[in-house]
């Protein structure tokens with residue numbers, strides 16, 4: 001099987017369109033989405049409809065549940081909060097209903113999908129370093145776990161009780177190891193690379209790669225400004241921060 005796995009689209013239609021085009025040439029069997037379809041950007045409804053068609057499995061992000069009124073936004077920063085309130089005004093009842101029914105975790109024998117962490121997934125905590133990755137992997141039952149949430153692509157692996165951060169963004173997996181993969185963000189990357197990120201997981205080749213694709217950031221930026229959303233949510237896209 002060849003999976004395309006992506007996260008944190010954040011209502012950025014141009015970015016998800018670019019990823020959709022890029023994976024057309026990848027012989028993909030199934031697309032999996034790790035949540036945060038909405039929030040920050042100006043095309044929530046369009047992104048929900050697109051991802052519903054594109055992905056066979058979708059798990060919930062904190063912004064998805066927040067937009068559906070199912071997650072407390074008092075701890076969100078001011079920009080995220082404004083964007084959630086805007087999103088709630090700009091999606092339909094059906095779309096809210098769809099978001100509120102997204103599950104926190106999806107698991108097969110081979111892999112687990114969640115937005116933030118397996119430790120109280122409903123709290124949407126972050127995996128930001130080896131220690132947190134190790135704690136997550138302690139309760140990870142499957143060889144692979146794919147996450148998003150931090151918008152920073154990372155690959156962690158365990159071997160002989162060590163947790164290492166892979167330097168390469170393309171790895172060949174070894175049996176017996178556990179892997180925790182942050183697939184980065186489609187619609188609002190924060191690792192200094194403004195291109196949309198997505199992951200290809202090839203189970204027969206035993207490879208995992210994090211890939212990047214350019215999209216029309218100016219167009220997305222103009223839409224965010226025209227919608228009256230906070231300007232910083234538009235300009236940060238050029239920096240990938």
Ligand code: ZN
Pocket residue numbers: 008010036061063149150151
């Ligand atoms: Zn996010």
